[in-house]
Amino acid sequence: MTAAVTDDVIGIIIFSITVSSVRGETISIPEICLNAIFAILFVCGAIFLGNKALKKSIKKISKYLNDDELVLLFLGLGLIVAFIAASFFNLAAITGAFIVGAIIPRKEIGKDFGNRFNLMKDVFVTIFFTGIGVSLNPYHFGPVIPLAILVLGVAILSRLSGTLLGGYITKNKGKILWSAAFGLGIRGEMSLIIAQEGIAQNIVGEDFLILAFLVILGSIFISLPLFNRCIKSIEPRDIV
Numbered sequence: 001m002t003a004a005v006t007d008d009v010i011g012i013i014i015f016s017i018t019v020s021s022v023r024g025e026t027i028s029i030p031e032i033c034l035n036a037i038f039a040i041l042f043v044c045g046a047i048f049l050g051n052k053a054l055k056k057s058i059k060k061i062s063k064y065l066n067d068d069e070l071v072l073l074f075l076g077l078g079l080i081v082a083f084i085a086a087s088f089f090n091l092a093a094i095t096g097a098f099i100v101g102a103i104i105p106r107k108e109i110g111k112d113f114g115n116r117f118n119l120m121k122d123v124f125v126t127i128f129f130t131g132i133g134v135s136l137n138p139y140h141f142g143p144v145i146p147l148a149i150l151v152l153g154v155a156i157l158s159r160l161s162g163t164l165l166g167g168y169i170t171k172n173k174g175k176i177l178w179s180a181a182f183g184l185g186i187r188g189e190m191s192l193i194i195a196q197e198g199i200a201q202n203i204v205g206e207d208f209l210i211l212a213f214l215v216i217l218g219s220i221f222i223s224l225p226l227f228n229r230c231i232k233s234i235e236p237r238d239i240v
Helices: 002-022 029-063 067-087 092-103 109-133 138-169 174-184 189-200 207-233
Strands: none
Touching: 002 029, 002 174, 002 189, 029 067, 029 092, 067 207, 092 138, 092 189, 109 174, 109 189, 109 207, 138 174, 174 207, 189 207
8 A cells, every 4th residue: 555655646746747847948957857856845745744734733623623524624625735736836736636635634534534535536536537438539549559558568567576676675475465566556547637637738649548548447457357366365374
């Protein structure tokens, strides 16, 4: 789970660097490096400071607001931070929304509050994937398939080799390591969100969304069965 969250953070940082660089009048190596440093400090700093601040203040806030009002508060906070990231810091709006999602103190707000967010997540995910499906044209899939196969191979091999290398360094092995390797090989909605945002920012063309969709679909069909098989084969004695 830590590796999956870290991957999302790195993806958001790279995308924010790309957006802030492309929005400039000229793109140079020093400017890209400056944007990279700024994006990393902004994302990591906001997550660290926001997490500390919310953990201390959430108990006080929850005394005056019920669960429904807290949900609306965090939803509004996500929209505000997304607006600030896009308007004042030249970053992608998704960066601000991701930061708020990362700093919500789930342990402090309770299980019931978390279930409310899960319901909201399910609703938005349904709307999001429906919108993605409507925007995709099946007749445009053909020319993208060869590149999608290549990208899918690189994506799976990079995740697999990276996880196995990490397991070798940390002296982890066996079924648990292979489960993590196949599990991390599954691409999710974050890739589609970044692809869609890239199209909105005129960084990539519309075919890039089809490419991302095919890669995600391929990773699900290839990595998910292997992940499930490894998970089911794990026995209590394998867990240290």
